[in-house]
Ligand code: B16
């Protein structure tokens with residue numbers, strides 16, 4: 001019996017990937033590295049420090065900076081990102097999400113957030129949905145990020161639920177891997193190719209609804 005849903009943020013609840021991209025592109029340009037939207041796909045669901053490593057590797061500069069300098073670069077990106085997310089409003093919820101979250105709450109199910117983003121709580125507030133969430137996993141408390149199962153396992157624990165009582169929802173391959181490794185039922189949002197390892201998937205957030213997911217779990 002399903003008692004709770006654990007959501008990813010970027011790409012499921014709202015599309016912050018574009019803001020991450022713009023902020024990383026600005027930093028990469030300064031470092032003489034050129035990235036495009038295709039490259040940015042690899043950064044989805046990946047932590048800030050891992051994203052910087054991927055960009056530096058891509059630009060052949062993985063050995064150029066000290067740890068302290070890398071921290072400064074990651075901070076610089078985050079400052080730019082934080083400027084961009086100030087303008088987020090409830091209109092930035094992805095299609096169908098306001099309804100889907102309301103449906104979950106109306107059924108008295110619990111809601112958790114399992115986002116790699118340290119800006120997650122601020123974004124939930126800007127979207128006007130922070131009060132719907134029973135718990136938010138703090139990504140700084142994790143030993144390992146996605147695809148490690150820790151973030152979803154911790155989410156279930158924080159909700160006071162067992163793994164089989166929870167459903168995880170993700171748009172990134174690393175995220176689906178994380179849910180599956182936790183032993184939780186996984187719902188993917190995205191193309192059949194990208195979501196090939198999820199238990200079920202939908203192409204768009206507008207297709208998410210409680211009845212459909214509950215039926216698929218029973219069958
Ligand atoms: P921050 P998710 C992830 O969010 C993003 O997809 C990823 O691009 C970003 O680097 C990561 O959060 C960390 O974000 O720099 O704000 O801490 O998909 O896990 O909700």
Ligand code: MG
Nearest residue numbers: 008010011171
């Ligand atoms: Mg995501």
